[in-house]
Amino acid sequence: MIDRLAEQLMGGPATIILADSEAQILDRRAGGRELSKALDKAMVAPGFRYAEEYTGTNGIGSALEERKPFLVQGGEHFRENLQEFACIGSPLMHPITGAVEGVLDVTCRFDDSNVLMKPLVLSAVREIESRMYADASLRERMLLEHFLRVSRKTTSAVVSLNQDFIITNTAASKLLDPSDQALLWDWTSRMLAGREECTGEVRLAQDIVVQARASKVGDGSQLAGVLVEMRVRPPGKTTRPRAATPAAPRRPGRPTTPVGDVLPGRSVASERLRREIDAVVESDLPVLLCGEPGAGKLFVAHHLHKRWAPAEPCTVLDGRVARQDPDAWLERFTARSTTPGTLVLRHLDDLPPELCPRVLGRLESTETGRAHLVATAQARGAPGPAARVLDHFPASLVVPPLRYRVEDIADIAPVIIKRRTPRSPAPRLQPATLQTLTALDWPGNIRELETVLTSAVLRSMGSDIAQAHLPPEYRSSPTRHRLASLERAERDTILQALADTGGNKLAAAERLGIARSTLYRKLRALGIDDNRFSG
């Protein structure tokens, strides 16, 4: 299309300019030699940015800002060196999502401008947008059609989304923050596994709780995405008890409560953990925190300390280093357990076996007991000397792995980023970056996330963190290299049902509430080798 327009203008007094959604010029075509030289001199050339905030009124930046065609002639340009030109820019809108994808602009010398410039640009933009619609994938069109059908009939907030794009009606756009696309996608992925529809409550980034009904959109053989209808929960109405602790900071980069005073995380798993922590704080019992390496056990231990005795000292003794000098370790343990404050026995499952009976003896002694006691371990573990020590901790909490609560990344990442940039305004994660991070498995849990974000903060040099700032191995688009998370959740649910029924497909289909033929179709679609299973 651009080629054709350039051909029409070839040899004439006008040039055609294509810019991206950030007002950066990508291409400039046609126009005579003299005009090209003048434009080069004025730096109206590929690579230069014409955002209104930097360049003032101009055809490209102002069209983007206003989201409509914008004509700027001669002295109307803010920058003096542009005043010899006339230009008209029109935004190129994605015909499905409504997002501005770029700007098409026609520029000429002010003396050469004429009334035909506007219709020329508008008809070219119309044609480009209709090509964009034709090129939009079947998935996108299915989502759009479904979205239009539903939003015509309801006053609710309606959003149609998949991992790559999102369409909202006005009511939904008022509720949603950019980070909510990843959150909603993840929520629907979990809730819709093995089902066509679900309802539930979702806490959005702006700390608004909505009652949501989600359904899959697709044509049976391929999933296009999901459609979610939302209504703000009326005040005072709740279907799930809220955590007694204050709400976690919801908006990336804009915590509403001081960092560290609350346990960040909007997932159901984190909400459950906060409730369990409330009970432990209340009971005052020695507590064992279990979980995978890097899941955040020590972080939770510090949180417990802040809840119990913030004015007293918190001491961490690591069972892994006890081997170096067992007597000194035991001495510190005895001294700290008999004074007020919190004593955290980290990696207690790694305590040297020979030290276990002595530690147990001290734990059982009546002299200890002044300090609040917390231990961390991967699990209660196999019988052995360390297991007996762990048994001394009657309360236990499991800190869930990050892969079971990836939506928490929207809350945890700002805490980590702020820690890395204490003296400057903390950069935010761009929505696409958040989406990429929430699609990963995180075998190293929050510690791994911390390493990735630390390197991204350095690369971004103060600007918001884009996908390109992530280490290369974390940048890959989830849709290209991995099963979409909805499909992954569906796959896990099906495999679990097959495992529970000893591989019997008929029984698994019954358990999932779907027809056996549907199960066969899903097994094929999800790439599960159905010969492994009987029935």
Ligand SMILES: Nc1ncnc2c1ncn2[C@@H]1O[C@H](COP(=O)(O)OP(=O)(O)OP(=O)(O)O)[C@@H](O)[C@H]1O
């Ligand atoms: N909820 C959280 N918000 C922000 N940072 C966190 C959170 N949880 C953990 N971290 C950070 O992640 C890193 C790993 O957490 P932590 O040391 O608590 O893990 P752990 O489960 O005790 O690990 P390990 O058992 O391997 O020692 C730490 O730097 C910690 O500060």
